[in-house]
Amino acid sequence: MALYLYLQLPSLLVDCVSPLPAKVPLAVADAQHRLVQLNAEAAARGITLGMSLGTAAALCADLQLLPYQTERQQQLLQSVAQQLYQLTADIALDPPDGLYLRLCAMLRLYRGLNGYWQVLYKALQALGYRYQFSCGTTPLAAKCLARQQLNLLSADSTGLSAALKRSPLVASELSLPLQQQLKRLGINTLGQLLALAPAELSRRFEPELLSYLGRLNGDFYHALNYIQPAPGFSRYIELLYDIADTRVLTAPLSSLLQQLSMQLKQRDALCYQLQLSLHFRSGRPAIVLAVGSAQGEYLPERWLMLCQLQLCRLKLAEPVSGLELNCDDFKPRQAQTAALFDNSVATLSPLQLVSLLEARLGRGAISSLSLQNQHLPELASRRQPPLWTQQSQHQKQQNQSGGGAALKPVIPLALRPAFILPSPRPLTEPVEITSGPERLCPNGWQLAAQRDYFIGRNRKGQWLWLYRTVSQQWFVHGLFS
CATH class of the missing domain: 3.30.1490.100 (DNA polymerase, Y-family, little finger domain)
Known part of the structure; x- marks a missing residue:
């Protein structure tokens, strides 16, 4: 047996508004100045759907109004369908405020209608939109019952058929002139209409009536355009x-x-x-x-x-x-693994910390330092993207070389400071020399430009990169991290 669920979301434009202060009446008006959507507070003030703006303003002076936006309504309906797609494979839009859900293939997965509804109910509650629903053996039967706010959740075809026969003509999709014509003949419910012979109906009424009744009963095929998942x-x-x-x-x-x-x-x-x-x-x-x-x-x-x-x-x-x-x-998403015996739990990972700093200071304000294979102190380090490693640089070089021979990563000279001062500063404190000297001549190996570099430690425990000039003057040129 085929089974469908129809969801009607009668107040999408109202419900999508940001959280309102308590007791704020809100309604949506169409181009004819009629109210087509309203919230619970507006309904409590006596305002009803279809009411004119003048009457609504007389009943509620502080009523807040929004214009009806067809495109926005369609986008909201589409977004709800995308949210529910992971729970139901077959969802079709019924603009402006309805969704058809085909349940035949889902009941085995969720072990029955009740298990399916529990999952769907949680998803609808998380979305925060008001809704009404009903099951039916055909798409139009489910829609007819849902728009009566019956909220029928059943797979019993006999009970659903009985409820459909009790439905008034106003709950159907028949045109208003056709409904009035049927009422003049004493036909007020769908059950009375379905009891008539199709030959008699085809003789006295337009083909529209037989087409609707055939799709309502399932005698005619009702094609639905099921959505596809959006990528984002x-x-x-x-x-x-x-x-x-x-x-x-x-x-x-x-x-x-x-x-x-x-x-x-x-x-x-x-x-x-x-x-x-x-x-x-x-x-x-x-x-x-x-x-x-x-x-x-x-x-x-x-x-x-x-x-x-x-x-x-x-x-x-x-x-x-x-x-x-x-x-x-x-x-x-890939699972994050940690060391088996590591009891420490970090609040933020290194990548999360970088993201926070970039969000606060700007994307170009965050960088890290890398050591370079250069003998000149001014070129011993350079700025690079945060958390960029020699391994990632090596991988990038391999990608740029077309996957050919592996390129050797840059191996920096030993004992180079990570932080170079903008300009050397005179040494004004006692230090303990631990290694050196290493002679460097930045300016064409001229004798006057010779510098003898040492590594020393001051009383604060900082490791300094020092140099001594030919005239026996001492300067601090960098600091080790």
């Missing part, structure tokens, strides 16, 4: 109030990161780069922040920390009206 993540959240302080953006941003984390966990994946876009109501181009993690993260609190470090450096020219979070690609 893209979500937008509308702010009810414009926010000028970047610190206040933490709450709506956390909601977006929670959705990202749920999708990453479902796919057992990590992401290394996020794009956080700050949108403005005036039409000013959005500010796009590239937030990266060298190690890759999936936990929302980790990404929130990296985003906050970039937001705190940002100066806004005007308040923010919306946030958008994008991630183009996910990477498979």
Whole structure:
């Protein structure tokens, strides 16, 4: 037996708004100035769907309004489908606010309808959108029952058929003139309509009626266009109030990161780069922040920390009206292994620390030092990307050489300091010489430029790289790490 579940999300544009203060009535109005979505507080004030703006304003003076956005509604519906794709293989969109879920192939995996619903329920609760649902033996039967807010979870075809026959015509997708014509004939429910002979219906009514009843009963094939998984993540959240302080953006941003984390966990994946876009109501181009993690993260609190470090450096020219979070690609997560007898637990890994520093100071502000095979002190070290090792440099050289003969990595001269002073400074403290001298002539081996280098240790325990000139003057040129 075929079994479908229809999910209706009647208030996507309202529910996607950033967390509201308590008891704030909110509604969405279409181009005809009719209310098409509202939150629970607005409903508690006596406001109903289809009500005009004038009537709603008279009932609730502090009602907050949003315009209906067809494109945004479609994006939200698509995002919900992508979030649920890991739980259900066959999902089809039914714009503007519905989803068809084909359950036949999933019940064995989840050991029945109840096991499947428990997993799906947790995912829907995490998304935070209001919904109503129903099962049905055909896609249109499930939709008809769900739009009556029956919330039927059953695989019993007899019970589902009885509920469908009790459904009023207004719950169907028949046109309003056709419904009125049927009511004039005394037909008020789908059961009364289905009891009539198809030949009689085809003689008196348009083919639209027979086509709908055939797909409703399963006599005609109902084709559904099932979605394919998207490669990344893209979500937008509308702010009810414009926010000028970047610190206040933490709450709506956390909601977006929670959705990202749920999708990453479902796919057992990590992401290394996020794009956080700050949108403005005036039409000013959005500010796009590239937030990266060298190690890759999936936990929302980790990404929130990296985003906050970039937001705190940002100066806004005007308040923010919306946030958008994008991630183009996910990477498979690999298990991290540690030493068997290592009892120490680090709060941050080296890659996580680098990511935090880059988010706070900027990508080009972080580097490390490497020793070079140069006899001149000024060339003994150079700046390089953080955590860049001789092994990674060797691998890069092999890649650039086309995988041919292996290139030998650079082996630096022994006993070179990691930190060279911008300019040598006179030695003004007693030191203990431990090794040397090593004679270097930076300027064409001229006698006056000769320097005899030593390694010494001062009373503070610092290891210094010293040199003595021909005139017996002592200078500090570098420090060992």
